[in-house]
Amino acid sequence: MNVKLPEIKLPEFSGDTKNWQSFFEEFKAAVDEQPIPDKRKMQYLKSALRNEALEIVEPYPLEAGNYKLVLDLLKNRFGDKITIRSSLHSELRKLPRANQFVPEIRKTLRKIEAIINQLKLMGENTEHQQLVLEVESKMPKKILTEIFKRKRTDPLWEQLCTRSKKSKSTHVNSVLSLIGKINVRNIKLKRRE
Structure with missing residues (x-):
């Protein structure tokens, strides 16, 4: 056929x-x-x-x-990998902080995940605190407050970090996963209709 x-x-x-x-x-x-x-x-x-x-x-x-x-x-x-990595890091640094609207937070998260995944595909080590801080800096203050609260009190955070170490996933992915799991309705973010 x-x-x-x-x-x-x-x-x-x-x-x-x-x-x-x-x-x-x-x-x-x-x-x-x-x-x-x-x-x-x-x-x-x-x-x-x-x-x-x-x-x-x-x-x-x-x-x-x-x-x-x-x-x-x-x-x-x-195709120079150093130039491409530099460009990706620059793109992440230049990414503006997400505002308090849920769709913009999700859009920013998708952009961050795409950059992190491209860096990983190029063999970049994404297992460092500097990258975590860069990712966190792109979130609105209410999300950051919730992230820091969860890191201190939520056993889920420890599970995510432990799981990421076992599966060779990244600490950055744990932060992204945590942000994705935060119930945005409970922290009174604004929704655009």
Whole structure:
């Protein structure tokens, strides 16, 4: 039985280092690893690039011999793990403190979790107090008060920390889990309707 799958739209990349790995993995699967000529791969690559990334490859003509060269240029410029980690840490630092509205707190938590998960995927050690403090600094004061209260009195906090050590999860994940378990209705946060 032959099933026709829908056409996959190529990802786009504009030069944001934190998006490089995702772009490259998708591009590699959709184009780079396919049995097509390098000249065609070069066309696909150029069509997927925007802004700074496109400016880097624009001087190179659409020739088969340029494909691997251009791909290496992009990997060296945007795929440097130290630069990507630095960009992720910067993004976390620049993230504003969530306001007292529940949807914004959840949105901030999702952003923090995405950054932490990307750092872990890159081999970053997220098991340090500095990162926990950074995460906590993004929460509104009422949530922070509840976090500190729970850390002092809630046996669940000790269970989370113990479980995170056993499962090689992170202390940061324990904090995120604790924040997620706080019953926001009980601490009188505002809801936007």
